[in-house]
Amino acid sequence: MPICFTCNALLSSPPRRIAEQILNLDNWTNFRGYGPLPGILSAEFERRTPDVIGTRIQVVNTDGSRHVEEITRWEPEQGVTLKMHEFTPPLARLATHIDEVWRFTPTADGTRVERAFTLHPRSLPAGLLLRLIAPLLRRAIDRHLAQMRAEEQAAPRG
Numbered sequence: 388m389p390i391c392f393t394c395n396a397l398l399s400s401p402p403r404r405i406a407e408q409i410l411n412l413d414n415w416t417n418f419r420g421y422g423p424l425p426g427i428l429s430a431e432f433e434r435r436t437p438d439v440i441g442t443r444i445q446v447v448n449t450d451g452s453r454h455v456e457e458i459t460r461w462e463p464e465q466g467v468t469l470k471m472h473e474f475t476p477p478l479a480r481l482a483t484h485i486d487e488v489w490r491f492t493p494t495a496d497g498t499r500v501e502r503a504f505t506l507h508p509r510s511l512p513a514g515l516l517l518r519l520i521a522p523l524l525r526r527a528i529d530r531h532l533a534q535m536r537a538e539e540q541a542a543p544r545g
Contacts, residue, residue: 396532402491406463421527
């Protein structure tokens with residue numbers, strides 16, 4: 388049975404700018420993980436498609452593990468969907484893939500960003516372990532969203 392959770396934040400940037408930041412791989416190393424959950428050491432395009440859908444990003448984590456993030460939906464005004472898969476151990480033993488859905492809702496103060504995750508366990512025992520890991524991932528995502536907000540506030544207005 389999949390494990391689901393959602394994180395939310397209000398960012399001052401418009402939806403398209405937030406979506407474009409996802410394609411700026413220099414930003415990916417800002418994801419620091421949480422506790423034993425690794426952060427991202429590097430990210431590079433394995434394949435970049437003209438319409439963005441099908442773009443594949445090779446990710447190396449701070450613990451040496453790797454995975455691919457593939458963009459399966461690209462609607463920069465509404466949202467973006469990524470599929471994380473092709474994990475190396477230890478996550479390869481626990482999950483077949485993870486879906487991440489970014490939803491953007493414009494507000495008077497900026498954009499309400501919702502990041503919804505669905506973790507797909509490889510087996511029932513793996514699902515039990517993923518249920519222990521999911522709160523760490525949630526905290527990492529909350530911290531990442533807070534960092535994105537802080538970077539917006541620190542950026543010079545032009």
